[in-house]
Amino acid sequence: MTVHDTTADTTAIEAAAFRRLLQHLMRERPDVQNIDLMIGAGFCRNCIADWYREAASARGTAMTREEAREAIYGEPFAQWKARHQRDATPEQLAAFDALQHGKA
Secondary structure: OOOOOOHHHHHHHHHHHHHHHHHHHHHHOOOOOHHHHHHHHOOOHHHHHHHHHHHHHHOOOOOOHHHHHHHHHOOOHHHHHHHHOOOOOHHHHHHHHHHHOOOO
């Protein structure tokens, strides 16, 4: 049996991998700042929340940005941010700006 034998198998495997990614980013590595994720990977936790909301909308489920963020962060975003996020350093901002303007 391959992992792509049925759509249900594929969906279950993808869902499990997604849940593991969230566990890693939100609970095991909250020290990794969103701006560092953006610089290194081109997406951050907020991007995941936006994708989650877009997927919900595609399936006919209305969701606000804050509801999506709470679903991803596991708590209201403001609470998570207050506990884990720091202000971006000038170096981080410069690196992010360079990426945005194709200078990296």
